Amino acid sequence: MDYNFAEIEPKWQRYWEEKKTFRTSDDFSKPKYYILDMFPYPSGAGLHVGHPEGYTATDILSRYKRMKGFNVLHPMGYDAFGLPAEQYAMQTGTHPAITTNKNCDNFRRQIKAIGLSYDWDREINTTDPHYFKWTQWIFKQLYNTWFDEEQQKGRPIAELPIPEEIKNQGKKAVNEYISEKRLAYYANAQVWWCDSCKTVCANEEVLTDGSHEKCGNQVIRKNLKQWLLRIPHYAERLLKGLESLDWPAGVIDMQKNWIGKSTGAEIDFQIDGLDKNLRVYTTRPDTLFGATYMVIAPEHELAGEITIPEKKDAVEKYIKAAALKSDLDRTDLAKEKTGVFTGRYAINPVNNQPIPIWIADYVLMGYGTGAIMAVPAHDTRDFEFAQEFSIPVICILDPKDVEGRDEILAGNKCWTEDGEYINSASAETGLDINGLNKETGIKKTIKWLEERGLGKATVNFKMRDWLFSRQRYWGEPFPVIHWEDGEVSLLDDEDLPLLLPQMEKYSPGEAGESPLANAEDWLYVTDKNGRKGRRETNTMPQWAGSCWYYLRYIDPNNNERIFDPEKEKYWMPVDLYVGGAEHAVLHLLYSRFWHKVLFDLGIVSTQEPFQKLFNQGMILAFAYETTTGAKVTSDLVEERDGKYFHKETGEELRQIVAKMSKSLKNVVNPDDVIKHYGADSLRLYEMFMGPLDERKPWTENGVKGVFNFLNRAHRFFADTNNISEGEEDKEIAKLLHQTIQKVAIDVENMKFNTAISALMVFNNLAIKKGKVTKTTAETFAKILAPFAPHLGEELWSVYGNEETIAYEPWPEVDESLLQEDSFQYPVSFNGKMRFKIELPVDMPRPEIEKTVLADPKAQKWLEGKTVRKFILVPKKIINVVVG
Numbered sequence: 001m002d003y004n005f006a007e008i009e010p011k012w013q014r015y016w017e018e019k020k021t022f023r024t025s026d027d028f029s030k031p032k033y034y035i036l037d038m039f040p041y042p043s044g045a046g047l048h049v050g051h052p053e054g055y056t057a058t059d060i061l062s063r064y065k066r067m068k069g070f071n072v073l074h075p076m077g078y079d080a081f082g083l084p085a086e087q088y089a090m091q092t093g094t095h096p097a098i099t100t101n102k103n104c105d106n107f108r109r110q111i112k113a114i115g116l117s118y119d120w121d122r123e124i125n126t127t128d129p130h131y132f133k134w135t136q137w138i139f140k141q142l143y144n145t146w147f148d149e150e151q152q153k154g155r156p157i158a159e160l161p162i163p164e165e166i167k168n169q170g171k172k173a174v175n176e177y178i179s180e181k182r183l184a185y186y187a188n189a190q191v192w193w194c195d196s197c198k199t200v201c202a203n204e205e206v207l208t209d210g211s212h213e214k215c216g217n218q219v220i221r222k223n224l225k226q227w228l229l230r231i232p233h234y235a236e237r238l239l240k241g242l243e244s245l246d247w248p249a250g251v252i253d254m255q256k257n258w259i260g261k262s263t264g265a266e267i268d269f270q271i272d273g274l275d276k277n278l279r280v281y282t283t284r285p286d287t288l289f290g291a292t293y294m295v296i297a298p299e300h301e302l303a304g305e306i307t308i309p310e311k312k313d314a315v316e317k318y319i320k321a322a323a324l325k326s327d328l329d330r331t332d333l334a335k336e337k338t339g340v341f342t343g344r345y346a347i348n349p350v351n352n353q354p355i356p357i358w359i360a361d362y363v364l365m366g367y368g369t370g371a372i373m374a375v376p377a378h379d380t381r382d383f384e385f386a387q388e389f390s391i392p393v394i395c396i397l398d399p400k401d402v403e404g405r406d407e408i409l410a411g412n413k414c415w416t417e418d419g420e421y422i423n424s425a426s427a428e429t430g431l432d433i434n435g436l437n438k439e440t441g442i443k444k445t446i447k448w449l450e451e452r453g454l455g456k457a458t459v460n461f462k463m464r465d466w467l468f469s470r471q472r473y474w475g476e477p478f479p480v481i482h483w484e485d486g487e488v489s490l491l492d493d494e495d496l497p498l499l500l501p502q503m504e505k506y507s508p509g510e511a512g513e514s515p516l517a518n519a520e521d522w523l524y525v526t527d528k529n530g531r532k533g534r535r536e537t538n539t540m541p542q543w544a545g546s547c548w549y550y551l552r553y554i555d556p557n558n559n560e561r562i563f564d565p566e567k568e569k570y571w572m573p574v575d576l577y578v579g580g581a582e583h584a585v586l587h588l589l590y591s592r593f594w595h596k597v598l599f600d601l602g603i604v605s606t607q608e609p610f611q612k613l614f615n616q617g618m619i620l621a622f623a624y625e626t627t628t629g630a631k632v633t634s635d636l637v638e639e640r641d642g643k644y645f646h647k648e649t650g651e652e653l654r655q656i657v658a659k660m661s662k663s664l665k666n667v668v669n670p671d672d673v674i675k676h677y678g679a680d681s682l683r684l685y686e687m688f689m690g691p692l693d694e695r696k697p698w699t700e701n702g703v704k705g706v707f708n709f710l711n712r713a714h715r716f717f718a719d720t721n722n723i724s725e726g727e728e729d730k731e732i733a734k735l736l737h738q739t740i741q742k743v744a745i746d747v748e749n750m751k752f753n754t755a756i757s758a759l760m761v762f763n764n765l766a767i768k769k770g771k772v773t774k775t776t777a778e779t780f781a782k783i784l785a786p787f788a789p790h791l792g793e794e795l796w797s798v799y800g801n802e803e804t805i806a807y808e809p810w811p812e813v814d815e816s817l818l819q820e821d822s823f824q825y826p827v828s829f830n831g832k833m834r835f836k837i838e839l840p841v842d843m844p845r846p847e848i849e850k851t852v853l854a855d856p857k858a859q860k861w862l863e864g865k866t867v868r869k870f871i872l873v874p875k876k877i878i879n880v881v882v883g
Contacts, residue, residue: 003714005678009790013112021804022074022117028570030071035062036550036610038579038587039077039124041542042103043084047110048660049668049686049698050619054578056683057616057692057752059116061576063786064747067810073571074117075553077124078104082542083197086474089506096474096506100127110670115679115789117806122556126476126545131552133497134562135544136479138594139184140490141601146181147233154233154600157182175487183230183597184468186480186488190299190365191467193222199471199508200224210325221299221323227469227478227538231593235259235461238592246612248693251584258585260462265446266369267455269294269346271306272354278302278346281368281460284375285449286433286441288350289424290396291373292386295339297363298322300370306357308343315340315359322361337362337385348373349454350445351426360385366464376414383414398422466590468541473506473515475539481525483533498535513537546587547594550574550609562603573606581615588613614750617694619686621666623658626651633665657697668698680788681707687752687787706756710791713763713784717777718798724771735765736776737817743783744810752787759784774799779811820875827852828879829861837878845872852878 016022035058040051062074078100085096085103104125111118124131145154157178166177179185192201196217206212212219231238239259242252264283271278278294296303298319307315318340339360346357355373362381363372376386377395386393393411397419407413409422418438425432431448433441449455469478477498479491491498501522506515516537517523525533554571555563588610595609624632624644636647644653660667673682684706690696716722728736739762746755762780766772772780778799785792785805796805822840826833835857839848849870852858862882869881 001715001718003711003791005680005710005790008794009113009115009674009679012790012793013115015793015804016115016117017112017120019804020121021806022119023121024073024075024119025071026567026570027071028566030069032073032571032575033062033065033070034073034571034574034576035065036074036553036574036577037076038577038583039079039546039549040107041082041084042078042080042100042107044088044099044103045662045667046103046106047670049670049673049682050660052111052114052116052670052682053619053686053692054580054616055111055116056114056686057614057750058576058578059683059789060687060752060786061747061750062117063789063806064744064810066807067782067786069809073122073553074119075122075124075556076111076116076118076120077122077549077553078107078126079542079546079549080104080125080127081475081540081545083199083472083474086472086506087197089474093504095502097127113674113679114670114682117789122553124549124552124556126549127474129497129499130559131556132476132545134552135476135540135548136491136496136498137493137562138548138598139540139544140479140493141603142184142229142594142597143182143490145183145597145601146178147183147230149233152237154183154597156601172486183233184227185230186225186227188223189226189228189467190221190223191226192219193224194219197508199514200226200467200469218324224471226467227536229466229468229593231466231590232461232463234593234596235261235463236459237596238589241592241596241608245608245610247610248581248613248615251581251588251613251615254584255589258463258589260367260460262460262462264458264460265449265455266458267349267373267449269349269373271302271357272345272347274305274344276302276305278306278357278371279369280371280373281458282373284378284442285445285455286421286424286438287375287378287396288348288373288445289421289426289433290375290377290394291348291355292376292392292394293355293374294346294357295360295363295372295374295385296357297365297370298359298361299365300359303342303359306342306344307359311341311343315342318359318361325361337381337388339385339389341389349449349452350429350431352428356391358385358389367462368460377408377411378415380414380416394423396421396423466593468544469538470541471508471514471537472539473500473503475541476544477516477539478536480536481533482536483527483531485531489533514539543587543590547591548598550577550591551598551604565605569605572604573609573611576612576614577610578614578616580618584615614693616692617690617696618659619689620657620695620697621660621664621668622697622699623656623661623664623666624653625656626653631664633663635665660698673703677703677707678710678790680710680790684710684756684787688756690753692750692752709760709763710788712767713780714791714794716763716767717772717780717795720798722771723774723777723799726773728773728776729769729771732765732769732772732776733814734817735762736779737814740779740783740811741813741818744813747786756787759787781805782808782811823875825852825876825878827858828877829858829882831879834858834861841875848872848878852880 037055037058062072065072080100085099088094088099089096126132144157146157146160148155160178160181162174162177166173192206194201194212194217196215197212201212201219206219210218239256239261242255262283264281265285266279266281267285268277268279339358342357342359344357345354348355374382376382376393378397395409395411397415399405399408399415399419404413408415421433421436421441425434433444446457477500479496479498481489501519503515503519508514514537523535551563554567558564591609595604598604599607624637626632632646632653637644637653638647644655646653658664670682681703685703688706689702739758742758743755781792781795782805792805820841822838824836824838826836828834837852837855865882867880868883871879
């Protein structure tokens with residue numbers, strides 16, 4: 001019987017769509033399982049075979065969980081705002097919505113062709129006004145929330161206590177005070193600006209050479225009015241929340257590093273000749289006696305004021321050059337240490353010694369106070385800087401018996417490990433930590449500083465405020481009006497969503513404003529009292545829509561509220577979230593931040609959004625290169641006798657594994673795979689290639705292999721002549737129940753490749769035996785269906801079943817059939833294994849001894865010898881001791 005997948009698969013896809021087979025109910029009486037995919041950005045290129053890997057895995061688990069009686073929420077949508085559609089609009093004049101909707105239609109078609117069991121009634125699109133109305137609404141919640149340090153939670157801005165001295169200064173002072181507390185605030189911010197794209201770039205979009213990853217052009221530092229979110233207020237909770245999550249260790253570590261918690265002290269250094277202090281943050285206040293210079297970031301607010309007149313030109317030139325470098329390029333990756341002396345000194349509080357203040361780009365404003373005390377004897381970076389500029393190096397930690405100690409003590413070599421304090425006492429100030437260990441030294445120094453009002457113990461986080469605006473058209477408009485009297489107001493809920501205006505041109509302005517600044521009819525507003533205002537021209541970044549989409553899936557068609565609270569309590573948290581490791585930090589961190597704010601406001605019921613996270617590995621493809629390393633596109637390669645040659649030059653090429661890329665022409669389109677082998681073959685191969693979380697190369701031969709398996713399974717199980725009456729063959733029954741158990745365990749543990757192997761083994765045995773009962777055939781269809789759902793449905797219908805297989809109960813395992821009837825014992829003579837023998841597991845010991853010793857294979861080892869001992873370890877080994 002032919003396996004006509006081209007007829008079978010569209011038939012069942014139509015059935016599922018017409019019957020709405022996978023529509024999710026809100027039946028609170030059933031156990032729930034919320035399975036979420038990281039939704040795609042719908043690019044014009046469509047899907048390649050790497051995209052459905054995670055989707056197929058979650059689909060298998062979703063189908064399995066339905067059969068296990070769970071109410072499964074498995075939705076899909078599109079993260080559809082973004083720069084590519086806007087750039088295309090600038091080039092062609094086509095409205096981004098037209099491009100985006102066309103791309104979404106193509107993605108939806110491709111996803112449905114794979115047979116993924118999404119509830120399409122819950123589909124969302126971040127560019128849909130019905131969706132981004134609520135993104136704007138969440139922004140309003142952030143704007144109207146402040147963080148209570150004592151309670152460690154966000155609270156409504158209406159509950160913010162205003163100090164009496166602020167009230168006495170009038171309304172303007174009160175508004176400024178409130179603005180400084182809001183989680184969302186508007187301020188001048190130093191940002192990366194791409195003059196080519198005319199937009200602000202997030203830090204993660206700037207490469208180490210200072211270029212914009214989107215266009216390759218250099219970026220510059222620029223001060224612009226921006227919206228920012230005070231995510232560092234939640235740093236401690238974001239850190240602590242990781243303890244309760246079932247996430248990959250690597251992702252947790254990346255989040256911890258991004259948050260960057262450290263403990264230390266803030267210390268004030270008096271600036272010589274100015275009535276000002278320079279505050280630094282250090283994790284090692286105990287090393288103050290070794291501080292021989294100070295460094296401030298080029299962007300530090302005191303840079304100009306500290307610099308003496310003779311150094312102004314050099315300092316300004318240096319600051320300008322630093323503005324062209326990325327943060328990554330400025331930190332530890334920078335091999336060359338650069339800096340400029342301000343001509344000014346600060347007074348070291350522990351010994352009253354003057355130390356020079358430098359400006360250097362290896363110090364960033366985003367960490368601590370943007371100023372450091374440098375201890376070159378015990379910090380590699382500081383040591384290199386001191387050597388470069390001939391700054392003294394004072395050792396204050398004696399390494400004792402370490403090789404090269406004399407060089408270290410002389411300040412000629414850097415020592416970064418611990419040691420005993422030396423040169424760390426001052427009769428003038430009264431601080432003496434000589435001879436103490438590190439822990440005691442830190443405590444004593446901090447206590448000394450605090451008693452004199454010179455510093456205090458501080459917890460610091462590396463994470464910075466989240467820059468939350470872009471100079472683009474194609475993004476969520478802020479529901480904000482800036483009034484001529486300086487007041488800022490947000491639209492009322494009933495006025496949401498604020499829609500984007502229709503425009504003919506989408507290019508940003510030269511001054512850094514977004515294209516919205518040109519939409520004058522939309523831009524300018526007047527209130528009922530005649531006061532004039534101007535709408536916010538920045539739009540939200542693409543992160544905004546993806547921060548909370550998992551919540552909207554719960555109740556996507558609710559026009560009255562963001563979601564029904566009862567539904568949220570039932571469905572949250574997400575039980576399993578699957579996606580690429582490239583979102584390990586930013587998307588996941590931002591989502592967790594928003595979720596915690598919503599939790600504090602009583603809008604969601606859980607502290608964390610995603611309980612379990614799984615990162616699928618990347619699917620790669622073969623590419624080709626010459627002996628010089630030049631890449632050759634796949635269409636110029638031909639294979640001869642297992643070797644690869646350039647079609648035009650004849651040169652033999654080397655086959656390599658690389659990321660799929662249009663430039664290499666090694667992208668595999670799932671449409672092509674489905675056309676030649678069917679969707680079930682595509683699904684099975686993507687899961688059979690190897691462990692889900694590993695990188696692996698795509699090969700067409702691998703697809704052919706699983707296609708052959710499905711073909712053989714269809715030919716045998718769809719032929720009713722192979723269905724027998726009566727009792728099942730004992731070997732078939734036993735392997736069937738072993739397979740049921742194996743597949744279930746593997747699916748639960750996301751080990752789909754080994755589950756498919758078990759299905760193949762059973763299929764081979766069934767074909768070998770030639771007959772199976774109807775019960776066995778139906779059972780095989782059930783355990784195959786999550787992996788190859790079209791074939792599963794087809795077989796199920798062949799056996800006379802009229803309803804879908806999707807909600808059939810997962811087969812129960814007959815435990816009695818899992819027990820081993822016999823065991824193959826290794827038989828040793830005097831400890832050396834000589835042969836194996838299969839014996840019933842319930843055979844009495846005397847019978848085992850008699851059978852083993854009577855076996856012809858035992859005779860050569862018994863000849864002329866006496867059995868002194870017969871050792872039996874049941875279901876393990878047999879050892880015969882002879883002499």
